[in-house]
Amino acid sequence: MPKEDQPDWGSLATAGLDVGVGVGLGVVIGVWIDRKFHCGPWATLIGTVLGLAGGIYLMIKELMRASRG
16 A cells, blocks of 8 residues: 555556557547548648647646646
């Protein structure tokens, strides 16, 4: 059983995965849109940026929740 002053390392480790999953989903969806509509790399770039922004938002939200503890 963890002590009260120790952080929950499991939830902190998943905070970093939020960024990776967000970027990964953005790339996959962007590549699919690029192939379907033949619009070059633009959908992939936009999907990557949106996935990165969403992942960072979720990571910051999780870290803020963990720091309030």
